Amino acid sequence: MELEFDYVIIGAGSAGCVLANRLSADGKNRVLVLEAGGSDRRFWIQTPIGYGKTFYDAAVNWKYLTEPEPGINNRRSYWPRGKVVGGSSSINAMVYIRGQQQDYDDWRDLGNPGWGWQDVLPYFKKSETYAGGGDDFRGCDGPLYVNNPSAEYHPLCRQFFEAAQQQGFGVNPDFNGADQEGVGYYQITTRDGRRMSAARAYLYPALKRNNCELITHAQVTRIRFSGRVATGVEFVHKGRTRQVEARREVIVSAGAINSPQILQLSGIGDPELLKDFGIEPVTGLPGVGRNLQDHLDYCIYYKSLVPTLNNRLYPWWGKLFAGAQYLLFRNGPLSLSVNQCGGFLRSHPSRPRPNIQMYFAAITYTTAPPGQRPLMRPDPYPGFLNSIGQTRPTSRGHLQIDSADPFAPVTINPNYLSTDEDLAQMLEGAKLLRALAKTPALAQIIDEEMRPGPGVQTDDELIEDIRNRADTVFHPSCTCMMGPDPKTAVVDTNCRVYGVERLRVVDTSVFPTLISGNTNGPTIMVAEKASDLILDGRERQSFQ
Template sequence: MTDVDFVIVGAGSAGCVLADRLTASGRYSVMLLEAGGSDLNFWIWMPIGYGKAFYDPRINWMYMSEPDPGTGGRRSYWPRGKVLGGSSSINAMVYIRGQHQDFEDWKAMGNPGWGWDDVLPYFRKAETNDAGADEWRGGDGPLHVATMARDLHPLCQTYLKAGEELGLRRNPDFNGADQEGVGLYQNTARNGFRMSTARAYLRPAMKRKNLRVVTHAHATRILFQGSRATGVEYICRGERRTVTAAREVIVSAGAVNSPQLLQLSGIGPAHLLADKGVEVRHHLAGVGRNLQDHLGLDYLYRSRVPTLNQQLRPLYGKLWYGLRYVLTRRGPLSLGVNQGGGFIRTRPELTRPNMQLFFSPVSYTKAPPGKRPLMSPDPFPGFLLGIQPTRPTSRGYLEIRSSNPFEAPAIHPNYLSTNADLQEMLEGAAFMRALAAMPAFQDVIDAEIKPGPDVTSTQDLVADIRSRAGTVFHPVGTCRMGPDRAHGVVDQRLRVHGVAGLRVVDASIFPTLTSGNTNAPAIMVGEKGADMILADHATDGSPAR
């Protein structure tokens, strides 16, 4: 048994931030438990390599959802990082904070201290933006955010021109004064390498004597004395071990694994726990509920001009661009495939954007669910337009199947379970066709491949959406932050309701989905959570270890 001040479960987007910030002063000792292994993997560090990481069980939980009525009874593939850096080590690296109003919504839901003015300092604290610091962007944080313009495919300019022809304005920074418009994405990368939280935060922190990182450590349950969390039991290389937390246990295992661990530890809906043979320690109905995720849809076009397909498909292209990347960290392998993007309103009466856009100068017509074989695109020139409604109203849930901590939970996304969500998908589909009809795109489009020009009726469009729409890998909300213990799991300081010495600090605490990719706000939660923890323990009078 080991005794430390803080135990953190999960070395992901928030967990690595916590490990760094809680050990920086040297005052507190921390043990960080990670079920996966090292992030020193070529396919993790090379930006376009995430196509490989998506299906590698050594670094990926590779979850599957339950059959979902909203998507025609299909099961969704949910890759989740099982490695240092968590999903920040296997994601597509797009850096989006969300709309200012997203966080005002959080505050209005009974979470003081989480409005836009409250969270902006933590976004800035985390970041070094290579375009420079300003009132919105950070300039000296651990997380480097890269502008990709120098290596973008020329078709990105065609995309931007088509957007302007449709009446959209160019937005030079989706993370600046406002989010609306079309523009180019920034990635979490530096010098041609992925910038995960393992690289940004954890690697420097691992040099400190007061931080111990244990990999291949699968947490099986939280330990208690009465109503107080006192440690964690975990399995490491076949051996059962325990660690005692003198101050707090912090669960940062993500939107799937955090509620799973709480339920396995007896915290959750009492009827579920009793049914699965878990002793009920604290009834908390919201654990595993409020599941939200972005659902996306792509339209695929055959192009009259070359795309990345012609660069990456041939063997000589793989060799040439592979060599260029190794020697210079430049070229298409140094980027993600989501190069152009935007945020738009599909109805003029809306007060804020409700749709995120994606433009990828590459296409895949035979990719398996949840996978883009990035180095094996179509043999013909093609590109993708994509949309995702930013704030879905559908709510799902997840729950343990048994008391076995190694059995994956049952994930019920409940996609498109509201009319509002289906209507927004139809509006997004109409927008993609309107954008493709602009002169700039008509000069380069040869044909619409998917869903195809014959899919025009509302009935056929709905059928296409239900058969092809898929997760954009942004699950949140399963340990919801909120004051109401009937639905919330943590309070505004991320303390689990009714349990002492236990917090959840990761994307599972989001009350609602943010408008865009979720890695940046998950890192912000890590930064803000660390400050809260340090502040709470700076005045408690107990000695540090």
């Protein structure tokens, strides 16, 4: 075999970077990371606002499209995914959210002991250094810097907080502290004005060790087996097919789209599907690619009577000023996310816990269709937006290979808004946006509602508008679900793939259910915990 390592990690994304670091830390293992994309040393990746530029950039992005979706009136949803060192953590919007404590207790109660809130909290803390300091909930010496630049955020955020209070909601100083509920500022993964991707936090420090290596532009085409034991992987690098042996384990961390794809291409999945494409099954696991969950977001746009970020970022001299400010001082709007504040709220008082995530942004923009130009162009008038998304959708989709060709994209059917429950919660959320706009704090600064506008009033009209305009906020997950039953689940509580040996999946795809919030922080937590599980297993193996 031309290459031999102890652990071979597929994908240098949020999870893969954590694993590379933790598995190589004690110097006892040789670790190889294979990444399909290239270097992240690019200005628009390192610059926080560059998110808008990488959104459609095929040089760093897989640029997936779903099938036409009946729930969103047969529109296709565009799904960016990082194809670059750092994975999606290199192109994401940097909002840091852990989710609700109950989300993890739900994971445990679904038959996953060891994954309840008290079990995962130590790993959230271990992963981070929080700008606000450590306490019972927050970490102070982990690799991932979590910033709280609220002093730099737009003053309109405070107007939003006032409106929320007038509507009866509380202000929460830390969504990632004791309780998530309320409105507040978003914390972001940046440091010194630069993006804090998982690569910056975890991978680059690991690559300084002589037992950790990264090969970029290396697309894994299949996992190799001897019987049911994973022995290594095959990958294409610079046009050449190469093989690497994994002496201990292969770990698939290719993300919620590509991890199930790699499993299916390697003979792990629904045997009927595999047969259709002439792939010899290694083990039958019908859950691969099923159980797909994602967050859908619905947005209302307002023309404002007071200045917003549009006033700073639309005119050329404003852009020039913001650029100079960033280059000279590493601060200003280019050093931040556009998602500066929001909330986790109950769309109706009868809801037992927050079921809606809100994003309030002091900017409005026209979004370009995929591939035409950078994502956002601020509008020429002052404006702001407010949006809602259901935190724990009940709709379940699926994705699957459409060919045995590892370079062909998978077919994605998210099945958005396919339950009455999801539609009901989105409708309640849309009405909540309207109610907030009527509070004195917001009413006094709204010139007019631009989209959807006054023509949309009744429940039916709102539902139609939700189906016409709601779209992903890029959190696909659960496609290699962790669970107790191999008839539906793909991995056990140790992230080991059922039915085979020496193979794990560790990334967003193993979430049993989607958590209430953004998925990067929780994915990093999963990889932190999985690293310990893998290293514990190694100790046991060496005693056998």
